[in-house]
Amino acid sequence: MIDFEKKLNPRQWEACSYIEGPLLILAGAGSGKTRVITHRIAYLIEVMGVKPYNILAITFTNKAATEMKTRVLKLVEEGAEDVWVSTFHSMCVRILRRFYNKIGGQNNFTIYDADDQKAVAKEAVRDLKLDEKQYTPKGMVAAISKAKEDLLSPEDYMARELGNFRGEQIARVYKEYEKRLEKNNALDFDDLLNKTVQLFMECPEVLDLYQTRFRYIMVDEYQDTNNAQFVLVKLLAAKHRGLCVVGDDDQSIYKFRGANIGNILNFEDEYPDAEVIKLEQNYRSTGNILNAANAVIANNVGRKDKSLWTDREAGEKLKFTAYESDREEAAGVAKRIILQSKAGRQNSDMAVLYRTNAQSRAIEESLVREGIPYRLVGGTGFYDRREIRDLVGYLKSIANPADDQSLARIINVPRRGIGDSTVQKMREYADQHGMSLFDVVANIQNVGVAGRSAGKVEAFADMMKGFREEAEKGNLHLLYMDILEKTDYRNLLLEENTEEARGRVENIDELGNKIAEFEMENEDATLLSLLEEISLVADTNDDDGNEKDRVTLMTLHSAKGLEFPVVFMVGMEDQLFPSKMALESDDPDAEEEERRLCYVGITRAMDILYLSMAKQRILNGVFTYPKKSRFIDEIPKNLMETTGAKVDDGFAASVSNVADSISRGKTKARGDQGDKYYDEWGGSTFQKKKEKGSYAGDMYVSGKPKEKKTDFVLNYKVGDQVRHIKYGRGTVLGIIPEKEDYEVTVRFDSAGEKKMFASLAKLRKV
DNA sequence: GAACCCATCATTTTT
DNA sequence: TGATGGGTTC
Numbered sequence: 001m002i003d004f005e006k007k008l009n010p011r012q013w014e015a016c017s018y019i020e021g022p023l024l025i026l027a028g029a030g031s032g033k034t035r036v037i038t039h040r041i042a043y044l045i046e047v048m049g050v051k052p053y054n055i056l057a058i059t060f061t062n063k064a065a066t067e068m069k070t071r072v073l074k075l076v077e078e079g080a081e082d083v084w085v086s087t088f089h090s091m092c093v094r095i096l097r098r099f100y101n102k103i104g105g106q107n108n109f110t111i112y113d114a115d116d117q118k119a120v121a122k123e124a125v126r127d128l129k130l131d132e133k134q135y136t137p138k139g140m141v142a143a144i145s146k147a148k149e150d151l152l153s154p155e156d157y158m159a160r161e162l163g164n165f166r167g168e169q170i171a172r173v174y175k176e177y178e179k180r181l182e183k184n185n186a187l188d189f190d191d192l193l194n195k196t197v198q199l200f201m202e203c204p205e206v207l208d209l210y211q212t213r214f215r216y217i218m219v220d221e222y223q224d225t226n227n228a229q230f231v232l233v234k235l236l237a238a239k240h241r242g243l244c245v246v247g248d249d250d251q252s253i254y255k256f257r258g259a260n261i262g263n264i265l266n267f268e269d270e271y272p273d274a275e276v277i278k279l280e281q282n283y284r285s286t287g288n289i290l291n292a293a294n295a296v297i298a299n300n301v302g303r304k305d306k307s308l309w310t311d312r313e314a315g316e317k318l319k320f321t322a323y324e325s326d327r328e329e330a331a332g333v334a335k336r337i338i339l340q341s342k343a344g345r346q347n348s349d350m351a352v353l354y355r356t357n358a359q360s361r362a363i364e365e366s367l368v369r370e371g372i373p374y375r376l377v378g379g380t381g382f383y384d385r386r387e388i389r390d391l392v393g394y395l396k397s398i399a400n401p402a403d404d405q406s407l408a409r410i411i412n413v414p415r416r417g418i419g420d421s422t423v424q425k426m427r428e429y430a431d432q433h434g435m436s437l438f439d440v441v442a443n444i445q446n447v448g449v450a451g452r453s454a455g456k457v458e459a460f461a462d463m464m465k466g467f468r469e470e471a472e473k474g475n476l477h478l479l480y481m482d483i484l485e486k487t488d489y490r491n492l493l494l495e496e497n498t499e500e501a502r503g504r505v506e507n508i509d510e511l512g513n514k515i516a517e518f519e520m521e522n523e524d525a526t527l528l529s530l531l532e533e534i535s536l537v538a539d540t541n542d543d544d545g546n547e548k549d550r551v552t553l554m555t556l557h558s559a560k561g562l563e564f565p566v567v568f569m570v571g572m573e574d575q576l577f578p579s580k581m582a583l584e585s586d587d588p589d590a591e592e593e594e595r596r597l598c599y600v601g602i603t604r605a606m607d608i609l610y611l612s613m614a615k616q617r618i619l620n621g622v623f624t625y626p627k628k629s630r631f632i633d634e635i636p637k638n639l640m641e642t643t644g645a646k647v648d649d650g651f652a653a654s655v656s657n658v659a660d661s662i663s664r665g666k667t668k669a670r671g672d673q674g675d676k677y678y679d680e681w682g683g684s685t686f687q688k689k690k691e692k693g694s695y696a697g698d699m700y701v702s703g704k705p706k707e708k709k710t711d712f713v714l715n716y717k718v719g720d721q722v723r724h725i726k727y728g729r730g731t732v733l734g735i736i737p738e739k740e741d742y743e744v745t746v747r748f749d750s751a752g753e754k755k756m757f758a759s760l761a762k763l764r765k766v
Numbered sequence: 767g768a769a770c771c772c773a774t775c776a777t778t779t780t781t
Numbered sequence: 782t783g784a785t786g787g788g789t790t791c
Contacts, residue, residue: 060780060781061780061781062780062781087780087781088781089780089781090781111781113781114779114781189780189781190781192781193781224780253778254778254779254780256777256778256779257778257779257780257781355777355778356777356778357777357778358776358777358782358783361782361783378779419767420767421767535781536780536781537781555777555778555779556778557777557778557779557780558778558779558780576777579777579778580777581777581778582777593778594778597778618782619776619782620775620776620782620783621776621782621783622782767791768790768791769789769790769791770788770789770790770791771787771788771789771790772786772787772788772789773785773786773787773788774784774785774786774787775783775784775785776782776783776784776785
């Protein structure tokens with residue numbers, strides 16, 4: 001039996017053992033929050049005799065969920081695998097896969113990610129004939145997502161925006177967007193939450209099922225919950241009120257994606273009988289670091305009163321350096337990393353934190369120069385890679401025939417002669433007849449809309465049907481191999497024989513490995529569960545580099561929840577951090593959120609914290625001359641020393657392991673940078689000619705130059721009546737001979753005057 | 767239909 | 782600076 005009281009401090013123990021009613025644990029940075037949650041779960045099971053089955057623990061990230069689960073399994077002797085430890089989103093998927101049909105949905109829905117969302121939004125805007133410059137996909141998705149977070153339907157939204165022209169238009173886009181998702185049998189991330197809420201509201205028996213089951217509910221990072229999540233938790237906990245939320249209002253840094261700090265600040269209003277326990281002892285940082293953090297965050301108003309303390313020694317002072325330029329800052333960081341590692345620190349003990357991803361480049365360059373291995377967190381992830389999205393598109397389309405979006409993505413990839421205009425026509429037909437795109441594709445002969453491509457479309461339909469049969473058999477890896485083979489996707493890349501293509505092939509093989517792995521780990525793996533894993537557990541860093549001991553580079557946001565003995569916070573400049581956007585915002589909380597972010601950054605450091613700025617920085621291609629961040633001024637002078645900025649000229653590099661530190665040749669996050677440096681160090685060109693590799697471009701057309709028709713004969717002349725495949729009838733106004741072609745001007749009866757090339761326009765004399 | 771050129775525009779991000 | 786998208790050119 002665990003000796004709980006011995007393993008926890010008095011406050012932690014109190015938080016662990018209070019189970020009478022709603023409980024708010026205000027857990028400061030480094031105060032042993034996860035320890036409390038896991039022990040609480042153990043306490044419920046081992047001491048209170050609660051069935052693991054009756055416990056639910058909700059986190060935000062899969063990483064947190066996995067870690068929690070592992071720790072609970074270690075702690076509890078038996079039955080811990082029956083505890084539901086899950087992210088909000090996977091929990092909702094699990095519920096919806098079972099009951100979505102109760103509110104009129106299909107349980108095999110597809111999950112749309114940000115890119116799918118943008119594509120749908122774009123179509124919606126286009127369909128409504130709105131100005132695409134003014135109503136950008138990104139903006140539309142943001143507005144829709146915001147609406148959904150507040151549980152507003154398109155109608156609600158319209159009602160709210162009545163009289164506001166732009167708002168009304170967005171409401172129309174939202175409505176159109178919803179229509180499309182529904183037609184495609186797809187849910188976006190917000191829907192996962194909202195539809196679950198809807199299900200609970202409309203089907204009391206389903207709600208009751210889960211309410212009865214989950215006697216004890218724990219929510220981690222409660223300050224990050226949005227309104228939908230708040231409602232969801234409220235519904236779930238309404239019966240037993242065994243709700244325990246853990247969070248830190250000072251670490252709320254996700255307002256921009258809907259987090260409502262009010263949820264934690266007003267917890268006691270929502271649950272008047274709630275017990276509040278503060279965890280203020282910090283086990284992570286030195287006294288100086290902690291005091292600096294406390295001093296900075298004290299400048300925020302409207303926070304829960306708390307103050308972290310530690311019984312650790314004061315430690316080294318914080319070090320602030322103002323470098324002359326961003327390059328020097330990067331060089332200075334590299335130099336200090338080297339000094340630290342000479343002093344015995346592991347690279348993996350160190351992290352460089354910055355406000356924006358764009359700042360990583362300069363740091364990366366100097367680390368490469370010095371041969372310091374690093375790990376870049378964030379940026380473009382594995383599942384964002386084009387080839388991976390394509391192949392996942394196949395899988396999605398196979399799993400959900402109604403998913404027009406995925407089908408449209410892959411129908412001509414690799415190129416198989418089903419061009420845009422054919423797809424366009426088929427989609428129009430589908431829309432008009434209430435069919436899915438695949439319905440049209442599969443019945444192309446009857447529909448007769450594909451013209452000369454009909455054969456190609458038919459072959460494609462047969463191939464897809466074959467994949468579905470293969471999918472039925474249940475072996476996912478075989479299915480994947482089958483797709484690669486029948487589509488020729490992998491081979492076409494290999495034939496291309498470029499470094500970039502080889503990187504893509506590696507990624508494709510990596511996805512194959514992941515699928516095989518997934519099958520081994522999950523006995524009852526299905527195509528749907530695989531896709532769910534891919535959508536919800538898209539791990540952005542799969543670093544399989546041989547070098548384990550690497551410095552971590554990431555944004556302040558992604559650093560939340562982590563700790564490092566040595567931390568560098570770079571770019572401590574007003575306008576950058578706090579960001580220009582925040583400073584110019586009319587929302588008074590914007591600057592406070594930046595300050596919280598600063599607090600998060602400072603509290604990542606265990607022993608040593610370096611802060612720095614550059615007096616000259618290239619931002620968006622322009623030179624700027626920043627001032628020191630106001631946050632620096634908020635750190636008491638006695639805790640921080642300002643150090644000189646002198647650095648060696650940075651080029652005393654050891655070239656030896658440069659290659660290793662940039663994850664060789666593999667196309668990854670910032671993929672082509674690898675090549676750039678390769679060449680630099682290889683002594684040839686500094687920057688390779690850009691391989692813009694648009695798909696249809698050099699990627700699939702492997703080195704076979706297109707044959708130009710040199711002796712092109714026109715069977716019409718100026719004044720003739722001709723017919724065009726798209727524009728219909730028209731009169732030829734002029735013919736200008738070009739190198740290997742003719743530019744023909746035609747006035748069409750309906751479409752007006754057009755210029756086109758004879759070789760492509762395929763005009764027929766009438 | 768696809769390569770290429772030019773204008774534009776830039777936080778933070780998980781699910 | 783760089784990525785991206787639209788328009789132009791063959």
